[in-house]
Amino acid sequence: MxxxxxxxxxxxxxxxxxxxxxxxxxxxxxxxxxxxxxxxxxxxxxxxxxxxxxxxxxxxxxxxxxxxxxxxxxxxxxxxxxxxxxxxxxxxxxxxxxxxxxxxxxxxxxxxxxxxxxxxxxxxxxxxxxxxxxxxxxxxxxxxxxxxxxxxxxxxxxxxxxxxxxxxxxxxxxxxxxxxxxxxxxxxxxxxxxxxxxxxxxxxxxDTNSLDKLKFLGYALSERLTVMPELNTAYFAISTEDLEQFRSRTGDTEGLVNYALSIEGIKFAALMIDRTDVVKISFRSVGGFSANEFARKHFEGGGHKNAAGGKSDLSLEETVDKFKQLLNEYKNELSNPINTYA
The missing domain is CATH 3.90.1640.10 (inorganic pyrophosphatase (n-terminal core))
Structure with a gap:
């Protein structure tokens, strides 16, 4: 202090x-x-x-x-x-x-x-x-x-x-x-x-999950997870309809992005959620790749080096397209073999 x-x-x-x-x-x-x-x-x-x-x-x-x-x-x-x-x-x-x-x-x-x-x-x-x-x-x-x-x-x-x-x-x-x-x-x-x-x-x-939250988790993992092995990246794209289908409450999506990051070989992960008025985004990374820098530069966000947040005023589909296009700028960093403790 x-x-x-x-x-x-x-x-x-x-x-x-x-x-x-x-x-x-x-x-x-x-x-x-x-x-x-x-x-x-x-x-x-x-x-x-x-x-x-x-x-x-x-x-x-x-x-x-x-x-x-x-x-x-x-x-x-x-x-x-x-x-x-x-x-x-x-x-x-x-x-x-x-x-x-x-x-x-x-x-x-x-x-x-x-x-x-x-x-x-x-x-x-x-x-x-x-x-x-x-x-x-x-x-x-x-x-x-x-x-x-x-x-x-x-x-x-x-x-x-x-x-x-x-x-x-x-x-x-x-x-x-x-x-x-x-x-x-x-x-x-x-x-x-x-x-x-x-x-x-x-x-x-x-360990106080609702049944709806667990069903949503299963749905997100099976239907809304995309893996891009060539870029060591994985992401979720969750629509408003997805949230409504499983009666999602505040906190039900917390930690979801970590499942994407937990996949073997994944260096960078994102969770994009359509909140109607804005698309909220969570980023996670391991090693030397800066989630904070990526969020701050491209999605009006920031946070920690390996854990950050951001937002997009585009539609969910447009946000996903922007995210995927941006990844090409980081191809050299992301495609290198993962070094968790860099």
Missing amino acids: QNLEAFKTLISTPKKVVITTHHKPDADALGSSLGLAEYLKMKGHDVTVITPTDYADFLTWMKGNDQVIVYDEGNEEESCQLIKEADIIFCLDFSSLQRINGLGDKVTEAQCVKVLIDHHLEPEDFADFQMWSTDAAATAELIYDLIHMLGDESLISKDMAEALYAGIMTDTGGFKHSNTTRHVFRVCGELVDKGADAAKVSKLVY
Whole structure:
């Protein structure tokens, strides 16, 4: 944390605090937000978590979920008032204000202290305080580190520990991605010491699937997966009709792109989903090929080197065609033998 002593002074007296995170929050976004919220409440602050959109049902077990305000579910006026009255706004797990949709302009306009805590590449320069590191596997890891730096580890409750553990667990892919460092294991071990039930958290996040979600997964794998072995690339193209057929809910497509990347020899994977107004895209890669650079250059996106997102205003079919044409520009990089740990 830059200017740690000034930050300590800032939070030393009760403040009105708003915490927000990116649209369609995942376990790291929500876990870090609710974990930080619980900590700040223990310090005497008046804290509200506002998310731009809804999130998956498998995250609703986290303590504080019932008090989260979802901006785009008819809570625009209340959210704007809370942001206007805030003394501090914490922005967690996103590097660009575009990632919080309509809340972005409200946060920009707010005349208060802003704090960015994030681990994505190329953060915008809008915050008064910043705790940012691409070396961190998850924003939840940074939240734990911040509490540690402030000397308040004793305040970490079982509920906080489980929320933070969920964020780290998922952003490391269940501790199998290359961002799983010694520090990650040390932090998770200390969270378990604080009461986090690792088996319970894993069960709640990974093993509470609906039957529709599993049927959708089978359909996507059998009917919507395309493999391009000559370019070591695989992708899914999911239509609006596909989503409707399987009554898809928020979170049902999360992790789908990883199935494409899991195919032997695949270096680059994409998931393109027609969300009616825009085609949302997830990119994953292994080794030296940068999913972030590809997303940023061609699809108004970004993220991490090997995990990024983007969007397209074209139709789904046109987006797929654009994606395939672009791959030819990277033929030399993609067609080389895979080196997972480059």
